Amino acid sequence: MRVEDFRGEAARVIARHAELESDAVERMLTVPPKPDMGDFAFPCFTLAKKLHKAPPAIAKEIAEKAAGDLELLHGAQALGGYVNLSVDRTRYADAVLREAVTAGEAYGCSRDGAGHTIAIDYSSPNIAKPFHVGHLRSTIIGGALVRIFEALGFKVVGINHVGDWGTQFGRQIVGLKRFGRPEDADDLMSLNRLYVKFHEEADGAPELVEEAREWFRRQEAGDEVALALWRRIRDTSLDYFKRIYERLGVRFDSYTGESFFNDKMDAVIEEAHAKGLATVSEGALIIDLSAEGIDTPALLEKADGTTLYLTRDVAAARYRHDTYGCDRIVYVVASGQSLHFRQLFTVLKLLGHPWAKDCVHVNFGLVQGMSTRKGNVIYLEELLDEARDRALAYMRGQIEKRLDLEDEETVAEAVGIAAIFFADLSKQRIKDYRFDWDLAISFDGDTGPYLMSAHARIAGILRNCGLDPDPDADVAPLVEPEAHRLVSLVARYPDVLREAGRLYEPSVLANYLLELARGLHSSYAVLRVKGEEEGRAQARLLLFTAVKQVLRSGLTILGIQPLERM
Numbered sequence: 001m002r003v004e005d006f007r008g009e010a011a012r013v014i015a016r017h018a019e020l021e022s023d024a025v026e027r028m029l030t031v032p033p034k035p036d037m038g039d040f041a042f043p044c045f046t047l048a049k050k051l052h053k054a055p056p057a058i059a060k061e062i063a064e065k066a067a068g069d070l071e072l073l074h075g076a077q078a079l080g081g082y083v084n085l086s087v088d089r090t091r092y093a094d095a096v097l098r099e100a101v102t103a104g105e106a107y108g109c110s111r112d113g114a115g116h117t118i119a120i121d122y123s124s125p126n127i128a129k130p131f132h133v134g135h136l137r138s139t140i141i142g143g144a145l146v147r148i149f150e151a152l153g154f155k156v157v158g159i160n161h162v163g164d165w166g167t168q169f170g171r172q173i174v175g176l177k178r179f180g181r182p183e184d185a186d187d188l189m190s191l192n193r194l195y196v197k198f199h200e201e202a203d204g205a206p207e208l209v210e211e212a213r214e215w216f217r218r219q220e221a222g223d224e225v226a227l228a229l230w231r232r233i234r235d236t237s238l239d240y241f242k243r244i245y246e247r248l249g250v251r252f253d254s255y256t257g258e259s260f261f262n263d264k265m266d267a268v269i270e271e272a273h274a275k276g277l278a279t280v281s282e283g284a285l286i287i288d289l290s291a292e293g294i295d296t297p298a299l300l301e302k303a304d305g306t307t308l309y310l311t312r313d314v315a316a317a318r319y320r321h322d323t324y325g326c327d328r329i330v331y332v333v334a335s336g337q338s339l340h341f342r343q344l345f346t347v348l349k350l351l352g353h354p355w356a357k358d359c360v361h362v363n364f365g366l367v368q369g370m371s372t373r374k375g376n377v378i379y380l381e382e383l384l385d386e387a388r389d390r391a392l393a394y395m396r397g398q399i400e401k402r403l404d405l406e407d408e409e410t411v412a413e414a415v416g417i418a419a420i421f422f423a424d425l426s427k428q429r430i431k432d433y434r435f436d437w438d439l440a441i442s443f444d445g446d447t448g449p450y451l452m453s454a455h456a457r458i459a460g461i462l463r464n465c466g467l468d469p470d471p472d473a474d475v476a477p478l479v480e481p482e483a484h485r486l487v488s489l490v491a492r493y494p495d496v497l498r499e500a501g502r503l504y505e506p507s508v509l510a511n512y513l514l515e516l517a518r519g520l521h522s523s524y525a526v527l528r529v530k531g532e533e534e535g536r537a538q539a540r541l542l543l544f545t546a547v548k549q550v551l552r553s554g555l556t557i558l559g560i561q562p563l564e565r566m
């Protein structure tokens with residue numbers, strides 16, 4: 001008997017007595033808000049219109065008929081406008097835990113995406129310009145999405161669309177030449193400082209701005225001196241970012257940034273002409289999108305002949321589609337660029353690419369309050385160091401609660417990153433949020449460190465219980481409501497991953513893990529292992545093994561390290 005059989009029976013029974021299709025019912029089934037209300041709930045509200053009856057009356061009728069028609073399920077009852085169905089808890093626990101423990105690390109993963117490739121464009125900072133909080137959010141959310149889709153069986157191509165071409169390089173070069181030493185080109189902090197310096201000085205000095213434009217013109221014209229400087233600045237920036245990405249546990253399959261598309265844009269412009277889409281407006285080349293409901297035209301080429309962010313993105317999308325054969329391209333970029341992506345997807349459609357409909361802008365809101373000493377620009381390395389130091393201080397202040405800590409520094413680094421990641425991933429991505437160090441790092445709140453400690457605690461119980469866990473243990477002793485709650489949560493994990501993927505929303509997973517950790521927390525006193533009769537102890541160990549596995553898998557997907565001890 002498999003876990004899905006229980007849900008399947010719920011759907012079939014309801015379908016039979018409500019005269020609906022099983023599949024439709026299955027999609028409508030939800031989970032009641034409290035475990036003692038049952039395990040599956042069927043809302044009767046949409047039926048009310050069709051049957052001209054009040055939802056509670058319909059629910060009562062269906063529940064009465066269903067109650068006499070159950071096999072794996074145990075009971076059906078009407079509650080308000082819902083029919084609530086309960087599983088036979090022992091059989092359910094047996095199916096769920098057996099399935100989880102047998103699948104091991106792969107539990108929750110599926111083959112839903114087999115044969116499909118998704119390109120995920122994320123992080124994508126502009127080099128020779130400071131890294132902003134938005135890029136960090138994109139890195140965190142994008143990284144989680146990469147791992148969610150991998151768990152769902154998709155082939156994922158992680159792409160860093162580095163902003164490595166544009167007028168800012170001219171400014172960076174002038175900053176370097178005027179105010180720095182040549183070796184500053186090899187150090188990102190110096191480059192950042194000189195970039196800021198340029199902007200301070202250029203205010204009221206138009207000749208500096210002109211000089212910067214000239215450098216970028218030279219760069220676009222292929223001047224070797226300008227290109228050599230550009231390359232050096234680019235290398236310095238990429239080296240720095242790669243170091244940080246390693247620290248964050250983020251990897252990319254490709255760093256094809258904007259410059260990579262320099263020679264691929266003429267084709268876009270020619271095609272726009274050939275399709276009769278392009279028009280000249282005030283010397284610039286545009287595509288009018290008003291017939292598509294977008295008032296702002298897409299700008300393909302500026303009056304001075306330089307190409308644009310949008311044109312590069314058109315070329316990049318086509319390149320990705322052709323190179324990776326991907327069926328979906330996902331862009332993890334702040335909401336501020338919504339118009340850009342609407343334009344991009346529309347231009348792709350007008351150019352005749354049917355796959356334009358499979359491009360998705362995964363947008364997100366702003367973060368406030370995430371800064372180190374230097375304001376809204378993030379010096380990532382500083383931010384991570386600060387996270388680690390704060391984690392260390394916090395841990396040292398918690399002496400009495402500390403478990404066996406091995407390498408304090410390593411743990412603190414992982415905790416710091418968990419704090420930052422989870423603060424972000426637990427919020428619905430579209431919402432703006434305020435980052436607060438104390439809230440993020442606490443081990444007691446709804447935080448990454450709290451989840452890490454839940455995992456370490458359960459690892460400790462398994463380690464110290466003095467028993468060898470028996471994978472074939474009988475689950476009959478798991479009669480407590482706390483146990484049933486945990487079993488139900490474990491059962492939900494595969495669907496949680498699906499839902500997180502469907503909505504491009506890691507917060508679905510993050511909040512589920514919180515629920516699981518809370519369930520665990522409130523079960524310790526009831527579900528003791530040490531000193532219990534062996535059969536009961538083994539049943540509980542089996543349950544804890546499954547829960548630990550899910551915590552471990554979920555945390556890893558979010559980019560948080562599940563340590564065994566901390």
Ligand code: ARG
Nearest residue numbers: 121124125126161163313333
């Ligand atoms: N570099 C851009 C920025 O910082 C983000 C790029 C996002 N990806 C894309 N294909 N446009 O604003």
